[in-house]
Amino acid sequence: MKLPKLIVFALAVGAMSVAALAAEIEVEGTRMVVSGMLDGSALPEFVEHASNGRVRTVMFENSTGGSAEVAEAYAQVIRSKGLMTEARGQCQAACAYAFLAGKEHRFGRGGQVNALLIPLPRRPTAAELAAGGWRSDEARAAVPPAPAAGPVNVASAASPSAPADAPASDAGPGAKDAWLPGKGMLFTSTPTFFGRVYNTYYCDGNQGSDLSRCDRVSDADPYKLGVLTQ
Numbered sequence: 368m369k370l371p372k373l374i375v376f377a378l379a380v381g382a383m384s385v386a387a388l389a390a391e392i393e394v395e396g397t398r399m400v401v402s403g404m405l406d407g408s409a410l411p412e413f414v415e416h417a418s419n420g421r422v423r424t425v426m427f428e429n430s431t432g433g434s435a436e437v438a439e440a441y442a443q444v445i446r447s448k449g450l451m452t453e454a455r456g457q458c459q460a461a462c463a464y465a466f467l468a469g470k471e472h473r474f475g476r477g478g479q480v481n482a483l484l485i486p487l488p489r490r491p492t493a494a495e496l497a498a499g500g501w502r503s504d505e506a507r508a509a510v511p512p513a514p515a516a517g518p519v520n521v522a523s524a525a526s527p528s529a530p531a532d533a534p535a536s537d538a539g540p541g542a543k544d545a546w547l548p549g550k551g552m553l554f555t556s557t558p559t560f561f562g563r564v565y566n567t568y569y570c571d572g573n574q575g576s577d578l579s580r581c582d583r584v585s586d587a588d589p590y591k592l593g594v595l596t597q
Contacts, residue, residue, distance in 0.1 A: 399422045399424070399425050405434070425453070430462035432460060441465035452468065452473075454483050456482075480557050482553060484551055484554075550572030565589055567583070568583050
């Protein structure tokens with residue numbers, strides 16, 4: 368089953384609008400909104416706000432790029448401060464990794480289509496999904512996988528018990544050197560008259576910007592997998 372056209376259109380528009388933007392930060396009460404690419408330019412400001420004791424939630428909004436090293440830096444700060452995270456609109460690759468570090472992590476409210484794309488080297492099997500390993504609090508913090516990487520736990524970065532300097536042998540050599548653009552598990556949240564509808568897709572990377580070619584994954588509820596917690 369392919370992505371519905373409404374979701375494809377919303378994701379494409381969101382990706383085009385933020386693809387080249389550097390990260391920007393805005394504080395709204397106890398929420399810090401981070402938008403744009405996680406390229407390190409806003410990291411000092413992020414650390415300053417996260418350390419002031421007032422921020423409780425980090426909202427990632429329309430962020431479709433960034434480096435593994437910067438994503439790890441964001442994730443370490445989020446874990447160390449015990450912050451919650453939200454994703455509104457697009458949250459891909461570096462953004463998804465930082466998002467999963469939240470003590471609690473959820474999609475933002477509102478009328479927009481939300482999408483979280485977590486890089487994975489291959490499509491998980493039904494047995495792997497059923498095993499529930501992605502929800503394990505004992506799993507080591509995974510780094511973004513390189514093309515030669517083995518299976519990783521997509522929710523393991525969310526474990527507050529995972530040490531920041533944990534070895535990453537499960538992700539394979541050179542795992543920090545490359546993201547997999549457009550390849551991985553895509554979790555979407557779409558507003559309807561009857562509430563939000565959640566779906567999960569696997570994108571093999573060959574679809575480019577045509578997300579309608581991503582395949583729907585059955586029995587991959589984001590809450591059961593630990594990708595969303597509220």
